[in-house]
Amino acid sequence: MIDTPSTMRPAFLSNPDKLHFIDGKWQPSATSEAIQTFNPATGKVLATLARGGQADIDAAVSAARRAFEGPWSRFTPHERYALMLRVCDVIERNFDELAVLDTLDMGAPLSRTKAMKEGLLKTIMYFASQAMNWSGATIPNSLAGNYTTLTIKAPIGVIGGITPWNAPLISMWWIMGGALATGCTAVLKPAEDASLTTLRTAELLTEAGVPAGVINVVTGYGAEVGAALAAHMGVDRIAFTGSTVTGREIIKASAGNMKRIQLELGGKSPDIVFADANLDKAVPGAAMAVFNNSGQICSAGTRIFVQRSCYEEFVARLVAFTNTVRVGDPFDPAVQLGPLVSERQLDRVMTYMAIGANEGARLAAGGIRLTGELSEGYFVAPTVFADVGNHMRVAREEIFGPVASVIPFDTAEEALRLANDTEYGLGGAVWTSSVGTMTRMIHGIKAGKVWVNCYGLADPAVGFSGVKQSGYGVKGGAQHVDGFLYEKSVCINGD
Numbered sequence: 196m197i198d199t200p201s202t203m204r205p206a207f208l209s210n211p212d213k214l215h216f217i218d219g220k221w222q223p224s225a226t227s228e229a230i231q232t233f234n235p236a237t238g239k240v241l242a243t244l245a246r247g248g249q250a251d252i253d254a255a256v257s258a259a260r261r262a263f264e265g266p267w268s269r270f271t272p273h274e275r276y277a278l279m280l281r282v283c284d285v286i287e288r289n290f291d292e293l294a295v296l297d298t299l300d301m302g303a304p305l306s307r308t309k310a311m312k313e314g315l316l317k318t319i320m321y322f323a324s325q326a327m328n329w330s331g332a333t334i335p336n337s338l339a340g341n342y343t344t345l346t347i348k349a350p351i352g353v354i355g356g357i358t359p360w361n362a363p364l365i366s367m368w369w370i371m372g373g374a375l376a377t378g379c380t381a382v383l384k385p386a387e388d389a390s391l392t393t394l395r396t397a398e399l400l401t402e403a404g405v406p407a408g409v410i411n412v413v414t415g416y417g418a419e420v421g422a423a424l425a426a427h428m429g430v431d432r433i434a435f436t437g438s439t440v441t442g443r444e445i446i447k448a449s450a451g452n453m454k455r456i457q458l459e460l461g462g463k464s465p466d467i468v469f470a471d472a473n474l475d476k477a478v479p480g481a482a483m484a485v486f487n488n489s490g491q492i493c494s495a496g497t498r499i500f501v502q503r504s505c506y507e508e509f510v511a512r513l514v515a516f517t518n519t520v521r522v523g524d525p526f527d528p529a530v531q532l533g534p535l536v537s538e539r540q541l542d543r544v545m546t547y548m549a550i551g552a553n554e555g556a557r558l559a560a561g562g563i564r565l566t567g568e569l570s571e572g573y574f575v576a577p578t579v580f581a582d583v584g585n586h587m588r589v590a591r592e593e594i595f596g597p598v599a600s601v602i603p604f605d606t607a608e609e610a611l612r613l614a615n616d617t618e619y620g621l622g623g624a625v626w627t628s629s630v631g632t633m634t635r636m637i638h639g640i641k642a643g644k645v646w647v648n649c650y651g652l653a654d655p656a657v658g659f660s661g662v663k664q665s666g667y668g669v670k671g672g673a674q675h676v677d678g679f680l681y682e683k684s685v686c687i688n689g690d
């Protein structure tokens with residue numbers, strides 16, 4: 196059994212119960228009910244979380260509204276910017292603890308969570324830079340008379356942020372960053388499987404000087420506290436990252452007060468490898484595009500389309516690479532993949548392994564739950580299904596595990612037809628040395644983000660959004676910040 200060293204247990208975990216963080220203070224649930232969160236590497240209880248409900252959401256939304264209308268509304272852009280630099284400093288100083296918490300809570304190797312430091316700090320700094328960078332416009336008009344017309348932007352109000360468990364360290368910042376940069380306030384509902392980093396971050400923000408009530412965190416189950424937040428009449432906008440099924444529920448729940456919504460949902464992204472690609476890069480690149488974070492990434496390149504003339508060679512090299520990927524104790528620096536986040540996710544992934552085999556796909560690597568010293572955690576071997584048909588369930592449904600489906604194609608037209616034959620449109624990639632092929636794929640792939648000869652890279656200044664059932668609303672870039680603002684048009688009579 197994996198034994199996490201006690202030196203790796205942040206003091207934060209020793210607090211007896213993790214409560215909601217509302218109005219700058221720890222507060223128990225109105226019902227005093229609790230839920231447990233598990234360490235997925237050991238299957239053991241890691242911490243007890245408050246099980247929130249309607250009353251807790253009411254309290255958090257009221258606190259967020261009071262904060263929105265209080266002194267926070269009078270912070271100048273420069274004051275918000277300076278505050279965010281202090282936030283960045285506090286997060287940097289406490290980063291190692293946050294990385295350990297995420298690793299314990301959702302299982303990603305510590306090498307991975309620690310490597311997120313630069314990207315996280317860049318993200319906070321990017322949003323800090325935006326605090327002084329949003330504006331309206333003065334627009335010439337054709338009205339008869341002495342009129343001046345302009346637009347001004349204003350913060351939209353209280354943001355409800357519902358986040359997933361696959362990368363809490365960074366996910367929360369798509370809400371906190373936008374809120375702090377614009378003068379909005381937020382109530383976050385982290386995933387029940389991985390809430391600790393968000394709770395600790397909220398506490399750290401207070402240390403940095405973020406006023407009470409600006410960022411609140413309520414924990415609990417999605418169907419209870421998440422649904423209450425999504426439907427709350429005091430919430431002006433919901434930012435949600437999660438499954439397409441839940442995304443639909445969020446849209447329905449938003450109807451009561453016409454909330455604005457940003458959704459990043461599921462994916463089944465195509466990764467297209469042409470015979471003229473540099474396979475030394477394409478093989479590990481396409482493999483890790485599926486396996487990174489144990490396949491628990493919305494934009495993972497789970498359908499690998501390979502041109503037939505290099506198909507057999509690619510599959511052989513992919514299998515050889517897959518068999519070298521180290522899965523195990525997330526605290527072992529040599530380990531590349533940790534466990535899946537939960538027993539539920541393990542069951543789901545194992546079910547798809549069986550479905551792939553029953554559908555007639557060729558299991559070329561993996562396909563098993565790992566045992567021995569890993570048997571008490573939720574570990575699976577990285578898996579390759581070859582000779583997959585794009586109609587098979589393993590090629591159509593989001594598995595959210597380290598399972599690659601490899602599909603042959605002959606021509607660029609066929610590759611595009613198959614790549615776009617999906618209900619999703621989150622990401623996509625092409626590996627080729629031809630500028631012509633690259634250009635056709637960039638224009639042809641129907642997805643919010645396309646990578647060329649690489650996969651998964653992201654920069655906070657470069658926004659992206661899904662198409663089709665992968666959601667809408669931009670994450671990152673100036674348009675992301677714009678989502679936290681509304682526009683007023685103003686007409687001034689100068690006479």
Ligand code: ADP
Nearest residue numbers: 358359385386416417418421422437438441444
């Ligand atoms: P997954 O199935 O991968 O856990 P979900 O979409 O269910 O993905 O979860 C993403 C986030 O949405 C989590 O924070 C979860 O608690 C929350 N959630 C789940 N169901 C609902 C719901 N009906 N309303 C609002 N939030 C929900």
